[in-house]
Amino acid sequence: MINRYTADRKLRHDDAYTPNNEGGKRPDRATLVYSQRCREAYKGTPIVLGGIEASLRRIAHYDYWSDKVRRSVLFDAKADILLFGNAERALVEVAHRLADGEDISTMTDIRGTAVNLPAAPEHYRVIDSSRIEKPGKAFVPQNPYEVESNCDTNKTESAPEAKPITIRPSRHDAATTAVRLPPFEKLNNDRILYAHASRVMHVETNPYSGRALIQRHGDRELWVNQAPIPLSTEEMDYVFGLPYARVPHPMYGKAKIPAYDMIKTSVNIMRGCFGGCSFCSITEHEGRIIQNRSQESIIGELEEIRDKVPGFTGTISDLGGPTANMYRLGCSDPKAEANCRRPSCVFPGICNKLNTDHKHTIDLYRAARKVKGVKKVMIASGVRYDLAIESPEYVRELVTHHVGGYLKIAPEHTEKGPLDLMMKPGMVPTIASKRCSRSTVLKLARNST
Known part of the structure; x- marks a missing residue:
């Protein structure tokens, strides 16, 4: 989308990633389109999402191009599993388990992946994200064109300063505890909850102490496993x-x-x-x-x-x-x-x-x-x-x-x-x-x- 449109959503006529800098060679929301085409061509074959778009869109997210909150890209693409991060470990594990004949629907426990489940895994205790950090009040920026109404002789009491945001320490075992984010349907119309969900996701990114996340999308659960262990x-x-x-690739010739x-x-x-x-x-x-x-x-x-x-x-x-x-x-x-x-x-x-x-x-x-x-x-x-x-x-x-x-x-x-x-x-x-x-x-x- 960034390669196809400018920041003010005007269509670009070039694309730096295409031979001869030619624009318009890829569809809008390529992840969704390619997933659909793969499903049409290879029915029953597992579809694995990855790359930067999978990482940034793994939970319900704000989409600049449509100016609204969209579902996890895993749901919109109707894929089987999503790999976030650079994902070398997850990719190797998925490939080996598929090669061993395991069904991809059973691969719900791989670090650095997100899956679509009917309910949270039984051995996890799910806590609400508000126990980590309570959603605050909306910040209303001052209007730079507003005329000052309180002069020196008529000042009202200033509002109390906002309390600094504190992150509560983790008291739950990361291996058996998951954090429930506000559901997609609520984030869709509440920017405070959206900001809260985004912040909690960032708080839980530590691969050693961060916990799995769960977020409701309609009648299904998005299950986001713990972050992958960094490579040595x-x-x-x-x-x-x-x-x-x-x-x-040689197919591009001298382009x-x-x-x-x-x-x-x-x-x-x-x-x-x-x-x-x-x-x-x-x-x-x-x-x-x-x-x-x-x-x-x-x-x-x-x-x-x-x-x-x-x-x-x-x-x-x-x-x-x-x-x-x-x-x-x-x-x-x-x-x-x-x-x-x-x-x-x-x-x-x-x-x-x-x-x-x-x-x-x-x-x-x-x-x-x-x-x-x-x-x-x-x-x-x-x-x-x-x-x-x-x-x-x-x-x-x-x-x-x-x-x-x-x-x-x-x-x-x-x-x-x-x-x-x-x-x-x-x-x-x-x-x-x-x-x-x-x-x-x-x-x-x-x-x-």
């Missing part, structure tokens, strides 16, 4: 080390595909993000625990790009991921990480338990520059600057060797009001312990360039 570095290396062709041209010399070094920004979908898809590749695996891919990608000029367009500088960062306390329910590790300030050492990223950049045949390594992913200023050495390395033209940074705004709503730090973040000032970093950057 060895597993990430295996996935990224598979024998990818690194070129478009130009703009999206391929953009990423053909880009290397993904990690996945996930612990920023928890309120406008972002990374947590819903990749989770907030960073999963890293080894330096050896990344260097091996650089050499593969050099040897395999047609027309390689010696420039690597990006070493990054959801952010440029979260490689090998994460919680320094495994026990705390397993039980943490905070949506963000860096808002409103950096958590004291968060490891912010950029040493591994610096070492990676230096090793990448030494690869034979690589002339320039660019960093095109966004730099989280509240983390970057924790390491003046990283900033020096970045601005000296890896910036061409403009440097993308987060946050994407300058004013405190919007930044607070985005769950982003201010332009001069107030960060405690082992912090350097922004002026020091800017001076360092100027000296480096």
Whole structure:
């Protein structure tokens, strides 16, 4: 839909993912259409949904294009099972169990999946989501054109400040407890309940302590299992080390595909993000625990790009991921990480338990520059600057060797009001312990360039 329409719902005439940038080659709501076509062509064959759309639409969700709340895409597509996240573990398990002759309707217990059930599994205790966090009152933004009616001599008592939202600690075993979200029929007409359901889903994303979710859709139950366990570095290396062709399918011939041209010399070094920004979908898809590749695996891919990608000029367009500088960062306390329910590790300030050492990223950049045949390594992913200023050495390395033209940074705004709503730090973040000032970093950057 994003490739077919602009933000104001005007039809695009191009599509970066289509040969020769030609628009209109894919239908609206492709997941639904392709599922229907598969069902028509292969009656009785299980249909498994996956990808970013499955992750973002796994529960009842607001749909911008139709301006309404829609059912889970699992119901609309009439598929058998939905896999959310990157889903390597779930995909392998589903494939093996199908190969062993198991019926897909019995696969209701796989992490990282959602299924359509008549009722919740018997061995689960279901608690209401309002026990985790009570739905609040609607925020009514101030009308910027309203004339001030209370002058200094006629002021009324100001309304009491809203109490901060608190997340109640989990007192229930994640393996045997599920959280019931408000049903689709109620979310359809109640934006407060919708916001509540969305927030609870994010609170329950921790793969170690997050619980299964259940949501009523008509006379059926949407059952969303716990989030998948993150991949280890060895597993990430295996996935990224598979024998990818690194070129478009031969059926496209010499057609130009703009999206391929953009990423053909880009290397993904990690996945996930612990920023928890309120406008972002990374947590819903990749989770907030960073999963890293080894330096050896990344260097091996650089050499593969050099040897395999047609027309390689010696420039690597990006070493990054959801952010440029979260490689090998994460919680320094495994026990705390397993039980943490905070949506963000860096808002409103950096958590004291968060490891912010950029040493591994610096070492990676230096090793990448030494690869034979690589002339320039660019960093095109966004730099989280509240983390970057924790390491003046990283900033020096970045601005000296890896910036061409403009440097993308987060946050994407300058004013405190919007930044607070985005769950982003201010332009001069107030960060405690082992912090350097922004002026020091800017001076360092100027000296480096």
